[in-house]
Amino acid sequence: MIRRGKGVGCMWYPIGFTVLANPSAATVKVNEDGTATLLTGTVETGQGSLTVLAQIAAEELGVSTDDIHVVSADTDTTPMDTGAIASRTTYVTGNAIKLAAANAKQILFEVAAPLLEVQPNQLEAVDRKIQVQYFPQRCLPIADVALQAQFVMGRPPIGSASYNPPTVGMDPETGQGKPFSTYVYATQCAEVEVDDETGEVDVIYMSAAHDCGTAINPMLVEGQIEGGISMGIGFALQEEMLFDDKGLQLNPNLTNYIMPTSLDMPEIDVDIVENFDPTGPFGAKGVGEPTAVPTAAAICNAIFDAVGVRITSLPATAEKVLRAIKEKNDNDQKILPAAE
Amino acid sequence: MADEVKVADKTETVESLRKIDDNLRLPSVPEKRVFPKEIDVSAARMQTPAVGQRATRPDGRMHGLGQTKYIDDMFFPGMIHAKIKRAGIAHAKIKSIDVSEAEKMPGVMATLIGSEIPVNSFGPSLQDQPLLADDVVRHAGDGVAAVAAVTEQQALDALEKIKIVYEELPNVFDPVEAMKDDAYKIHNNESNIYASKTIMKGDVEKGFADSDFIFERTFTTQMVEHVPMEPHASIGEWDANGRVTLHSSLGRITLGRADISRTLEMPINRIRIIATVVGGNFGGKNEITTEPIVALLSKKTGRPVKCVFTREDEFISSTTRHPFVMEYKTGMSKEGKIMARKVRLICDGGAYCSWSETTLGKACILSAGPYNIENLHVDAYAVYTTKTMTGAMRGFGAPQVCFAYESHMDDMAAELGIEPLEIRLKNAFNEGSASPTGQVLEAVVVKDSLEMATERFGWKEWRK
Numbered sequence: 190m191i192r193r194g195k196g197v198g199c200m201w202y203p204i205g206f207t208v209l210a211n212p213s214a215a216t217v218k219v220n221e222d223g224t225a226t227l228l229t230g231t232v233e234t235g236q237g238s239l240t241v242l243a244q245i246a247a248e249e250l251g252v253s254t255d256d257i258h259v260v261s262a263d264t265d266t267t268p269m270d271t272g273a274i275a276s277r278t279t280y281v282t283g284n285a286i287k288l289a290a291a292n293a294k295q296i297l298f299e300v301a302a303p304l305l306e307v308q309p310n311q312l313e314a315v316d317r318k319i320q321v322q323y324f325p326q327r328c329l330p331i332a333d334v335a336l337q338a339q340f341v342m343g344r345p346p347i348g349s350a351s352y353n354p355p356t357v358g359m360d361p362e363t364g365q366g367k368p369f370s371t372y373v374y375a376t377q378c379a380e381v382e383v384d385d386e387t388g389e390v391d392v393i394y395m396s397a398a399h400d401c402g403t404a405i406n407p408m409l410v411e412g413q414i415e416g417g418i419s420m421g422i423g424f425a426l427q428e429e430m431l432f433d434d435k436g437l438q439l440n441p442n443l444t445n446y447i448m449p450t451s452l453d454m455p456e457i458d459v460d461i462v463e464n465f466d467p468t469g470p471f472g473a474k475g476v477g478e479p480t481a482v483p484t485a486a487a488i489c490n491a492i493f494d495a496v497g498v499r500i501t502s503l504p505a506t507a508e509k510v511l512r513a514i515k516e517k518n519d520n521d522q523k524i525l526p527a528a529e
Numbered sequence: 530m531a532d533e534v535k536v537a538d539k540t541e542t543v544e545s546l547r548k549i550d551d552n553l554r555l556p557s558v559p560e561k562r563v564f565p566k567e568i569d570v571s572a573a574r575m576q577t578p579a580v581g582q583r584a585t586r587p588d589g590r591m592h593g594l595g596q597t598k599y600i601d602d603m604f605f606p607g608m609i610h611a612k613i614k615r616a617g618i619a620h621a622k623i624k625s626i627d628v629s630e631a632e633k634m635p636g637v638m639a640t641l642i643g644s645e646i647p648v649n650s651f652g653p654s655l656q657d658q659p660l661l662a663d664d665v666v667r668h669a670g671d672g673v674a675a676v677a678a679v680t681e682q683q684a685l686d687a688l689e690k691i692k693i694v695y696e697e698l699p700n701v702f703d704p705v706e707a708m709k710d711d712a713y714k715i716h717n718n719e720s721n722i723y724a725s726k727t728i729m730k731g732d733v734e735k736g737f738a739d740s741d742f743i744f745e746r747t748f749t750t751q752m753v754e755h756v757p758m759e760p761h762a763s764i765g766e767w768d769a770n771g772r773v774t775l776h777s778s779l780g781r782i783t784l785g786r787a788d789i790s791r792t793l794e795m796p797i798n799r800i801r802i803i804a805t806v807v808g809g810n811f812g813g814k815n816e817i818t819t820e821p822i823v824a825l826l827s828k829k830t831g832r833p834v835k836c837v838f839t840r841e842d843e844f845i846s847s848t849t850r851h852p853f854v855m856e857y858k859t860g861m862s863k864e865g866k867i868m869a870r871k872v873r874l875i876c877d878g879g880a881y882c883s884w885s886e887t888t889l890g891k892a893c894i895l896s897a898g899p900y901n902i903e904n905l906h907v908d909a910y911a912v913y914t915t916k917t918m919t920g921a922m923r924g925f926g927a928p929q930v931c932f933a934y935e936s937h938m939d940d941m942a943a944e945l946g947i948e949p950l951e952i953r954l955k956n957a958f959n960e961g962s963a964s965p966t967g968q969v970l971e972a973v974v975v976k977d978s979l980e981m982a983t984e985r986f987g988w989k990e991w992r993k
Contacts (some may be wrong), residue, residue: 207894235807252577254576271781316577363728364966374958374974374978376978376979376981398978400978403581420923436669462977464972473580478927486934490949502751503932
């Protein structure tokens with residue numbers, strides 16, 4: 190018989206390395222037409238980080254995402270970066286890029302100020318223009334200012350900067366300290382169907398609400414969450430590397446190492462929890478790893494709700510769930526008073 | 530009707546199937562691919578302000594049109610291929626390695642063994658891992674020799690001719706057994722425990738004494754692989770000036786370059802790493818693997834050398850997610866407030882440290898969950914075993930401990946007769962809560978996320 194259940198899993202997760210320095214550096218070069226090139230040492234690993242980083246540079250310069258060309262991941266040309274690890278790219282590399290773009294922008298402001306007959310600190314960069322704060326009628330196109338800076342004033346608008354999240358070392362005896370600059374929070378809920386005759390678990394639906402500070406690109410955040418859930422489902426129900434008694438792997442191939450396919454994916458609803466982290470670039474934190482964290486917990490709690498068995502070892506394969514159901518039935522029968 | 534076969538929904542005769550259909554033939558000359566001259570850029574990419582826009586990715590078009598160049602798509606003039614011989618034995622002393630027969634095989638241009646690598650060790654916290662094992666094999670996927678040949682098949686054939694004499698050593702597969710004093714010491718250290726972390730906050734014994742109920746449960750998790758679509762890959766080219774260029778699937782090139790400099794004993798300014806768009810990382814591509822090997826094979830042959838892991842290499846020789854043993858003991862008030870928690874984590878570190886120390890540290894801090902617990906004691910240990918090494922993988926220990934603390938939470942909720950959502954809201958961090966390490970937390974939205982996810986789910990209205 191198919192039995193349905195619901196389960197919830199909640200988590201917290203830090204951004205960046207534990208205590209250790211994990212800096213990023215970046216360079217932003219504004220071209221003479223107001224477009225810009227961003228140099229970063231981080232690597233695009235499929236999550237869309239370079240697009241998010243372009244958006245951060247664009248926001249600081251007041252231009253559009255498409256105005257930024259990103260050059261990444263070449264140790265001869267791009268500045269140092271701790272890399273695509275520890276959910277740190279948006280937060281740490283993003284902060285470095287925001288600071289680098291601000292340095293380039295400062296040159297534009299200094300060049301534009303006399304032309305607009307104001308002080309540089311009265312200016313802002315908005316909508317491809319350098320304009321006076323609270324008097325936007327007085328403005329110049331960013332392209333004109335960049336051209337002026339480079340070819341008339343001889344000051345190419347190039348900015349470089351670095352960022353390292355501030356931490357406090359942990360006491361070796363008690364672990365007390367400030368190991369991370371910031372954390373994110375998330376909850377996922379799962380609805381499952383468990384066949385109590387076979388032990389098979391089918392994840393029908395999941396809702397996920399993740400905090401990532403400001404979502405620089407909500408579409409890419411949603412993509413990360415859906416991808417993380419697929420990885421979480423594999424961890425919860427299917428994936429396991431098996432060894433023989435000699436220590437040789439039994440299933441080092443995709444025929445016998447079972448992982449979720451598109452057919453195993455449930456319907457997913459994603460919500461982004463509104464939040465703003467004052468230490469992040471435009472309030473952003475990160476989202477990469479946390480998306481795969483609470484999935485298995487939510488699914489196993491849903492199995493418990495459906496059939497009343499607690500899975501204490503992952504993965505919750507059909508065999509394991511069926512064995513637990515049988516054990517529970519046997520125990521339940523023992524509790525019944527013997528018929529007279 | 531015997532000569533009729535059913536093909537999909539159509540009924541066709543065998544004769545008609547035998548006829549050559551020109552429409553089904555592959556063209557002898559590849560079709561010209563014409564890309565649209567005017568590129569449609571999504572409106573979201575053109576708008577200001579840029580933050581908050583659903584901007585499309587420029588690499589999406591490249592992926593869609595098959596233009597993205599992964600390492601395996603790259604060819605350089607004269608390029609040859611490397612393959613790595615795996616030990617196939619979990620724990621053994623290497624008595625001898627003989628590559629002479631392999632070198633005589635057709636197409637073979639060079640071989641490499643561990644003793645030829647200037648500094649044959651690496652690792653992000655402990656440098657305990659050889660690039661190619663030269664004295665002891667500590668897990669079955671350890672590389673023991675590499676061959677570079679004109680084709681991949683020739684390199685594979687030559688691997689078969691490498692003769693290695695092993696002296697078997699005792700295996701230690703269970704991390705709990707490995708922690709015992711009398712267990713065989715895999716790295717000749719005093720203990721197989723190579724990292725330990727502690728968190729102490731409040732008075733856990735007093736907290737248990739003040740509790741109305743005590744709950745205990747042990748949870749375990751399994752070893753899993755990252756399974757990126759693109760396996761680990763690299764191409765090394767040693768030029769006439771003694772400068773090496775590496776195209777690599779590494780996810781952290783700056784530190785990769787430092788590791789290559791250390792293992793090859795070369796100044797950093799003679800090393801260039803170019804990373805492509807990586808076809809999936811998930812933590813698995815955060816360390817060097819084949820890069821120094823292809824560099825040295827290129828130095829030996831004067832050719833660019835490519836090495837791409839097979840799926841089997843990926844499973845048996847790259848890092849994986851740590852199996853954990855997690856013992857939880859929690860004291861609860863009858864109202865459902867967590868009074869005290871004691872946690873013991875044992876992390877199966879496999880043959881080498883890799884990112885285990887970091888994983889252990891994060892797991893230790895996160896193991897209490899996003900809950901206010903005044904009295905907390907966590908002990909965590911990373912232990913060597915003679916299995917595939919474990920390392921960084923999406924979550925650094927968090928998915929393991931989250932499975933444990935959230936399962937434990939529902940166990941307790943069921944016993945106390947409290948609704949799972951309610952017990953979480955009762956204990957969750959608030960703005961300004963102190964973390965297990967005493968850090969004051971800001972911008973805390975645990976309760977918002979709980980409410981939002983359950984609201985979307987229809988938690989309260991949901992019926993079986």
